[in-house]
Amino acid sequence: KAGVTQTPRYLIKTRGQQVTLSCSPISGHRSVSWYQQTPGQGLQFLFEYFSETQRNKGNFPGRFSGRQFSNSRSEMNVSTLELGDSALYLCASSLEEFSPSQYFGPGTRLTVL
């Protein structure tokens, strides 16, 4: 079974631009979570989606948003990019809302210049 896939793997943007990252969960998984990883803040939870609805949200500004489609694929969007948004963005999928394990994709490395 294929793992979690994320596209693109690498992205370079400039301040003020917006960006959309994509995540395809493991086949049959219905829950998708997003995390931001930076050297300074470590791994921080962004949000979780299940059945096309955001179920949980971390402490990030409204510039960070996401959505989930009926096939469980998810996108996250960051508008008005800031230098501090440079990070590895990781997507994780799990089977159901109560499934204990989350399986991570390889991440999208976003660099904001």
Add this chain to the structure above:
Amino acid sequence: AQSVTQLGSHVSVSEGALVLLRCNYSSSVPPYLFWYVQYPNQGLQLLLKYTSAATLVKGINGFEAEFKKSETSFHLTKPSAHMSDAAEYFCAVRIPTGFQKLVFGTGTRLLVSP
């Protein structure tokens, strides 16, 4: 709120030596606990998980961890380190109800010397 503390940002061992990575947690309810490994330029790979069954949990690549409620610990061990074990390891906790986020520790970089 739940939290995780990983003691030691870097741990160095020789190949063949015991690996011990420390993790202590704080949680208001019995938690789920996880260890993930991250190799350079890659995502996180689940090594093992504790979900309130057996307290000694065996994972992939010869790793295991023991849940000790009295010590609020979930330390990761491997009897004999291999060069390929060099990576960053993250301990994580979550509350076992729906839609609860993973809370990660700050990570421990394992260095393995020949």
